[in-house]
Amino acid sequence: MTGRQIFFVANEVNELGGVGRWQTQMARLLAERGHRVTIIGVSPPQMPMNLGENPPFETLTLYERRPPAHHRPRPLLGRFDPAVREQEADRRAAAERLSRIFRAARPGAVIIVTQVWAMEWVARADTAGHPVIGISHESFEASRASSRFERVLTYYRNVDRLLVLTQEDADLWVGEGLNNVGFMPNPLPLTPGTPSPRTEKAVACIGRLSHDKGVDLLLDVWAQAAPRQPGWILRIHGAGEKETELRQQCAELNLDDSVEWAGQTDDVTEALRRSSVCVQSSRREGFPLVLLEAMACGVPCVAFDCSPGVREIVRDGEDGLLARHGSTSELARHLVRLMSDEKLRDTLGTRARENVRRFAPDVITRRWEELFDFLER
Missing domain, CATH: 3.40.50.2000 (Glycogen Phosphorylase B;)
Structure with a gap:
């Protein structure tokens, strides 16, 4: 098997929590099977997770500090508001950096966007020639109760595949008009040789x-x-x-x-x-x-x-x-x-x-x- 070039694009490279652990595990598993893996974070981690010694994948982060939320243009200034223009320039620059990375990738490369906030940057980048897979790591109902719901509908609508965690969740997203949805469960994070003796109260x-x-x-x-x-x-x-x-x-x-x-x-x-x-x-x-x-x-x-x-x-x-x-x-x-x-x-x-x-x-x-x-x- 010839290894592929695989990019994970996430909110953070080593975010503490379930998404970060899943991302690190999948990067390791794919690297161990001969793929060349890079994790790209939008911003530095607020609570970093230890990636271990000599991880078998590369990492990079687009921003030195977490970029601010979208500025709302002040009345009368609209898109000429200096704060809005500065933020747009920053986002264009970060997206262009992504574009350069993707353009330099070899044929067969795959872009996996692990969180919908990160997709806001990938959507601005040049991904031509590479399939883009978007992921939602939460249930449909949890997403619907948050601001991420509309962003999933907006930013993941045109990716090559949107992956959720179960068939039940996939069917619910299809009901919202998305026709690119599949499901992929998380892998077992560990395989201990011996089980718990189940003797401690x-x-x-x-x-x-x-x-x-x-x-x-x-x-x-x-x-x-x-x-x-x-x-x-x-x-x-x-x-x-x-x-x-x-x-x-x-x-x-x-x-x-x-x-x-x-x-x-x-x-x-x-x-x-x-x-x-x-x-x-x-x-x-x-x-x-x-x-x-x-x-x-x-x-x-x-x-x-x-x-x-x-x-x-x-x-x-x-x-x-x-x-x-x-x-x-x-x-x-x-x-x-x-x-x-x-x-x-x-x-x-x-x-x-x-x-x-x-x-x-x-x-x-x-x-x-x-x-x-x-x-x-």
Whole structure:
């Protein structure tokens, strides 16, 4: 196989979070299969993620500082407003830099735009001769509730392929008049050799301490579940803007004795191996990597059924348990059920480790390469 030249164009090269982790993993997987990969970020990261030593791909960033949001022209000045003209000049210069990079690419190159904000620059650039693949990493419903919805409809309408995370989401975007939509699940982020022994009385929550991740809802859940299963702890791995507020809520609920704030972790596998259950209480999700990771570690998951991606990963009652979106009482019941039943934990955890193999990295990477071949025809 002759390797292709592949460009990932993103908001940031090494953004902390699920999109950044996915992007880094896919860049590595494709580079390992002989492709020449470059990640291009629009702006420097606000919260950088470690890319590891000697990553097998190149990186560059268009701006030294994050570019400001679009200026609205002041009344009477319109497009002659100096601030608007300066911003337009900056964006044209950045787009021209992209154009030079794409023009110099060899035949067969592919441009993958991982976030719709980054597409605003790619749309201005000269991409002639190279297929452009746009990606939305969130569910249709989450996108529709945000400003990204109209931008997806605007900026991804004419790309060669718009990829979302599930067939269910793809069908919804088709209903909005997009005829270029397909779906591509995220690959399994890790393949641990040994599963969790599921012996420690610990429930793991791994994710950013933000509104969307719903850790405030989880604390309400834990206040219902913990008294029914004394001796168990909720171990929260993560950092974020809501941490102070969440710690205060924890204290007010008298949960300090059963909640451990473990901070951000660079070793997700070890965090999961020290757990017997994984819980996710998100308000919104796309195709959550932590559920894949937990299942790969043989840790059964309990989660809100908040998106097609969640129910695509976790098969309710077969390899994990799903609660109605936002039902803290139901999520608490599911947690108690797993905490109290070792046999059920083992059964679901074993099935989870088997079932998650359908998202193995080699399986997903081959699907990407098949798409590249199709778009080149």
